[in-house]
Amino acid sequence: MISLPPSERDLHAYVDHQLPDTDRCVLETWLASHPEVAARVQAWQQDAQLLRASLSGALQQPHNPALDPALIRQRIKKQSRRHLATAALLLIAVSLGGVGGWHAREATQPPLLPMTDAMQAYRLFAQDGIMPADYNAQDPGTMQAWLDRYFNQAHRLPDLSQAGFKPVSGRLLTTDQGAAAMVLYQDAQGRRISFYIRPPGPNNGFLPRGSRSADGLQADYWSGGGYNYAMVSPVDQAAALQTPF
DSSP states (O other): OOOSSOOHHHHHHHHTTOSOHHHHHHHHHHHHTOHHHHHHHHHHHHHHHHHOOOBOOOOOOOOOGGGOHHHHHHHHHHHHHHHHHHHHHHHHHHHTTHHHHHHHHHHHSOOOOTTHHHHHHHIIIIISSOOOOSEEOSSHHHHHHHHHTTOTTOOOOOOOGGGTOEEEEEEEEEETTEEEEEEEEEOTTOOEEEEEEEOOBTTBOOOOSEEEEETTEEEEEEEETTEEEEEEEESOHHHHHTSOO
16 A cells, blocks of 8 residues: 655556556546646656657667767767767768668568657756756765665766766656656766666667767667667767857
């Protein structure tokens, strides 16, 4: 039997349809007389609809060299050059007729792309403004403690301090498989990187270590400790910083 007022864990269990029928009825009655909390729960339910994505892959070693602070600094400097190289490769693909065949394949069998929900979360809550936060960090230790309340045995938050980034806020999200979260990192220049964590599920298996880019964002992803993870940032940081947030 849940206690009232409900905890954050009870609310997320309600959103994820994990409460017994008796507890669900009690909580719905309580929410009916607490419209502010009910609005927040409804927003989580809407997030779940936006952030559902099918993932695929297999469990591999969680070590991710792409999270090394030195490599992050190098990536920021080289992203403009890589963006031009990607455009050149696309032009070559068009000239060879490969793009037409690829789009024909997509029309009949859309690919399952990893961590689509992580990239969508970045667009919704970090790309166009300050992320509506469920928690504002006082320091990296308090952010880790907040995350540990919802994700047992998960990997530690990456330490990006040498690259100038620190965790500043966090937001809880929902997926078909349970609670997810996004932690926003920011540096002194206002550049942003997000850390995303979610549970796997029947159509969201453990991921091999890898990365992909789409619509101006890059996601470096991996699995471990029973969860899937991604670090998401703009592909072209230099261009993004020319546009006010």
